[in-house]
Amino acid sequence: HRVILTRSDAPFITGIKDIQNKKVGVQAGTSHEGFVKEHTSIKPITYPTLQEGLMALSGGQVEAFVVNIASASYWIRKLNLTNLKVAAQASFEIFYLYFAVRKDFPELLSIINKGLNSITQEEDQEIQRKWVSIEYKTGVDIRLIWKYVFYISIGLFLFFSLILFWNYRLKKEITIREKAELELERHAHELEKANEQLKELDHLKNMFIASVSHELRTPLNSIIGFTGIILQGLTGELNPKQKDQLTRVYSCANHLLGLITDVIDISKIEAGRIDVYPKKFRVNEIIQEAIISIQPQLQAKSLSLESDVPEDLMVNTDRKRFQQCILNYLSNALKYSEKGTIKIVARDVGKYVEVKISDTGIGISEADVKRLFEPFERIDSHLRVKAGGTGLGLYLTRKIAQELLKGDISVESELHKGSVFGITVLKDIEAKNEKSISD
Numbered sequence: 015h016r017v018i019l020t021r022s023d024a025p026f027i028t029g030i031k032d033i034q035n036k037k038v039g040v041q042a043g044t045s046h047e048g049f050v051k052e053h054t055s056i057k058p059i060t061y062p063t064l065q066e067g068l069m070a071l072s073g074g075q076v077e078a079f080v081v082n083i084a085s086a087s088y089w090i091r092k093l094n095l096t097n098l099k100v101a102a103q104a105s106f107e108i109f110y111l112y113f114a115v116r117k118d119f120p121e122l123l124s125i126i127n128k129g130l131n132s133i134t135q136e137e138d139q140e141i142q143r144k145w146v147s148i149e150y151k152t153g154v155d156i157r158l159i160w161k162y163v164f165y166i167s168i169g170l171f172l173f174f175s176l177i178l179f180w181n182y183r184l185k186k187e188i189t190i191r192e193k194a195e196l197e198l199e200r201h202a203h204e205l206e207k208a209n210e211q212l213k214e215l216d217h218l219k220n221m222f223i224a225s226v227s228h229e230l231r232t233p234l235n236s237i238i239g240f241t242g243i244i245l246q247g248l249t250g251e252l253n254p255k256q257k258d259q260l261t262r263v264y265s266c267a268n269h270l271l272g273l274i275t276d277v278i279d280i281s282k283i284e285a286g287r288i289d290v291y292p293k294k295f296r297v298n299e300i301i302q303e304a305i306i307s308i309q310p311q312l313q314a315k316s317l318s319l320e321s322d323v324p325e326d327l328m329v330n331t332d333r334k335r336f337q338q339c340i341l342n343y344l345s346n347a348l349k350y351s352e353k354g355t356i357k358i359v360a361r362d363v364g365k366y367v368e369v370k371i372s373d374t375g376i377g378i379s380e381a382d383v384k385r386l387f388e389p390f391e392r393i394d395s396h397l398r399v400k401a402g403g404t405g406l407g408l409y410l411t412r413k414i415a416q417e418l419l420k421g422d423i424s425v426e427s428e429l430h431k432g433s434v435f436g437i438t439v440l441k442d443i444e445a446k447n448e449k450s451i452s453d
């Protein structure tokens with residue numbers, strides 16, 4: 015091996031790069047001089063013999079010496095240089111050792127070869143161990159340790175900084191969240207309180223409307239009753255002007271009565287103060303009754319009417335409310351149609367009964383259909399004034415269907431073509447036993 019020798023007290027080195035800037039010695043004219051000059055930037059100090067070179071290293075004239083281990087071991091022992099050590103390998107190639115003889119001594123060559131051949135493997139190993147083996151003086155490179163300590167410290171510092179930063183961010187977020195939660199809780203509490211107050215107010219409003227409307231109906235009934243008697247001429251002849259004006263009073267009072275009746279119904283449903291009175295009856299029964307009640311208007315408008323209701327279709331529900339819905343639909347079909355046919359079709363759909371009333375009237379545009387079932391919504395048309403109405407009929411129908419009869423409503427319509435209004439009700443409804451205020 016080509017090795018680097020240093021004094022025993024020299025700092026630890028790992029290879030040739032660690033002696034780049036040191037005073038390095040080599041034996042002149044050897045392969046080591048060539049190696050150092052060709053492979054490193056070291057400018058070696060050369061010594062004519064190995065002995066001189068090693069003495070110079072031991073004496074401190076050079077700091078390192080590049081040499082082959084076998085020759086060095088020999089001379090170190092021979093010269094008894096106790097302050098030297100093999101510090102590191104200089105290169106990694108392995109050189110073989112040879113004997114050389116003069117060309118004109120062929121006998122010597124063969125004698126030496128013979129002698130060498132007689133050496134056993136054990137003896138060979140013993141010689142190698144004694145003269146050629148390398149014993150490195152291992153040590154710890156302080157610079158390397160500092161380097162590692164430095165990197166590890168930086169790593170730890172970054173790691174802990176990251177954790178601290180993370181903690182800080184989390185804490186901040188938690189504080190913000192806690193604050194927001196508190197705020198939310200406070201708002202929710204306030205909202206709940208406001209909601210309760212609103213519910214209470216809504217209830218009071220409904221109660222108020224129901225009772226005021228009731229009080230209004232009594233005098234209104236008198237007005238309608240007495241105007242009717244006067245109009246019939248039971249209290250004496252009327253002149254045409256009186257008759258015309260009284261007719262207006264009569265129809266306005268009737269309109270008002272309708273409005274009040276609807277308002278009472280809506281308020282009572284919204285206040286949950288309406289009872290459902292279930293009764294078993296045939297659906298055709300209430301439909302025929304409704305048809306009879308609209309007969310005069312039907313004839314006046316020369317509209318035809320068809321009904322297709324299975325005779326045996328039975329329901330157990332609130333008769334009055336179901337009929338009220340059908341009448342609402344029928345009277346609308348009449349009011350908003352000028353020609354054609356009104357059809358009533360009823361059918362059994364499992365747990366429900368469905369009644370559909372179609373007309374060939376003015377129809378409703380897609381945009382307006384959405385508003386239909388809202389209170390006081392009346393769609394603009396040339397029949398709007400003539401037809402009269404409150405805009406509460408469909409709203410009330412929806413409320414009755416959904417909240418009292420446990421069903422639903424439906425509508426399909428096309429402008430200028432006609433409409434189909436439907437209602438489905440639960441076939442068999444359980445009676446509710448809530449207390450109601452009488453109307």
Ligand code: ADP
Nearest residue numbers: 346347350377392393403404405406407408409
């Ligand atoms: P109204 O008392 O005005 O009839 P409704 O609530 O019963 O109130 O109906 C609301 C509006 O829906 C009506 O004003 C009318 O414009 C429209 N409408 C209801 N039924 C029909 C129908 N069969 N054909 C066309 N339009 C209708």
